[in-house]
Amino acid sequence: MPSVQGDLRSDDSLNEGLLGADLVGVAVFAASGASAGVIKRLDLFGVAFVGFIAALGGGIVRDLVIGAVPPLAFADWRYAVTAVVAALGVFWFHPQLSKLRRPVLVLDAAGLGLFTVTGTLKALDAGVPPVGSCLIGMLTAIGGGLARDLLTGEVPVVLRRDIYAVVALAGAIIVTILRGLSLDSLWTLAATALLITGVRLVALYRRWSAPVAAP
Structure with a gap:
């Protein structure tokens, strides 16, 4: 019995951690979308709407x-x-933020890492096979950014190099x-999200790109 209770407490802790990570991902993607809206000079509703879609589009x-x-x-x-709330915060306090383009990229990378982890886990928990879960995790992560770029008139990042x-x-x-491998503890998952974020930021800094077709 003690071991069962310990497992239950462990599951509860993991679920609470995943909920927290999901909400943090929502906040950073909303801020990313709102920042993009501010750059495009959208009004209050426009900034909030782009932030909402950027944050929740992939999850939907x-x-x-x-x-x-x-x-x-x-x-x-x-x-x-x-x-x-995150989108409105960016709208009201953007004058205090310098060079919004850089925060957008950093927030987008953080959201990419968090949503990849939570989206993949939710697909696995729903009984989706591993390959399908990987694709759903990817779609969860890129869906919000894709919608954000389309709404703000940008070529989606996912379609660039x-x-x-x-x-x-x-x-x-x-x-x-x-x-x-049953190694999906809160710490290993957090490390994976940080790894994804870090690789994305390094790719931006180093200007890594995927190959394109020759003209």
């Missing part, structure tokens, strides 16, 4: 794919409130392997 797609209806973005008020979706897919594979 994920939930619809795995059959989690209604999606968490609408079923749990904390997600929508977190996204809107930048290393973006590939990083998310690699991270999703790592998460799936960790789950298969």
